[in-house]
Amino acid sequence: MSNKPKINKYKSLRNAVTRLRDDLRDSDNGGSDFVLLYAYNGTGKTRLSMEFKDVGKRKKGIARDTLYFNAFTEDLFVWDNDLIGDSDRALMFNENSEFFKGLDNLALEVRIEKYLSRYTTFSFDINYQKWKITFKKEVANPKFRVGLDEPEKIVQDNIKISRGEENIFIWCFFLSICEVTLDGAETYNWVKFFYIDDPVSSLDDNNTIKVATDLAKLLRRAKGEDEKYTIKTVISSHHGLFFNIMCNELKKTKHKTYLLNKADNSYTLQATDDTPFYHHIATLSELNKAAETGDLFTYHFNALRTIFEKTSNFFGNGDISYCLDTEDEALHARALNIFSHRDAYSIWQPSPMLDDNKRLFETILKNYLERFEIELP
Known part of the structure; x- marks a missing residue:
């Protein structure tokens, strides 16, 4: 880190968003392609991501411009645990959210499975008519014996996956939507920015590395034939290892790196080139x-x-x-x-x-x- 890091102070998160959006202006005008933010829990990272999204909605003539992943994204999925029959459990997704518009024509399952297979072994089915997702997993067959006509493994349908498995499934769901966006899906032609806030909570180091490298690989696909990024990205995290990897993965791109702090009723963005950023x-x-x-x-x-x-x-x-x-x-x-x-x-x-x-x-x-x-x- 330099001896005199530049620190900008803002009275509100909206003012900080103005700074971030200016950083991500067109590259011909000196703009960056990525902004990386490090902040401790409780600083306001999630609120900052929502303010960034809301500013896009308030622009004249623009309905929205940001596809985001944060705690609110996870809230779009809710469990129906079939309390009466206790057998038909499903993860419901919110049909009223713009996040899911036009999904039934995008064949997301193959894309999701590609990412999900890197982290876990369960499988899933998406019912777009009923807006629900069911899960199944192969388990050992308790009736299996050598020489008997019983399979070694059986499939359990409509299982309730753990909270951690649910989080990584939603993350893979989001990555798949980013993928079809970069591929030019008309449903998501409104996206100008990705905003990704803390996708690695509760993961161990090995899976944190996988998430970071998968994300970096995907984001590099946003570079067009003219070497300009068609979609700009903000990534915020309190996770030192994840932040460090993203800094290294994106160091050859045009980017800005900040430490977000909160003091009293104001916020600061401290510019830094330090990597690994005191991981x-x-x-x-x-x-x-x-x-x-x-x-x-x-x-x-x-x-x-x-x-x-x-x-x-x-x-x-x-x-x-x-x-x-x-x-x-x-x-x-x-x-x-x-x-x-x-x-x-x-x-x-x-x-x-x-x-x-x-x-x-x-x-x-x-x-x-x-x-x-x-x-x-």
């Missing part, structure tokens, strides 16, 4: 907040171990024990190793830490912060 500090800040609130899950050990590995390598030592200069070094190293590689770990249903493990995690984190004199934002 480790951002992650440590999240871990420290989780420790303070007690909202700790087993996968947090994995995130902390990753930071220890990077720190040890930076100081020329290939062992995480370099970061564990305490009387309980052996115990702490064992905890980091066990909880970072536990077979039962699931990205879809993360396991909360037990109280003893929470105290152990807090001690390891505190010792690290004190030893390396790290001041968190």
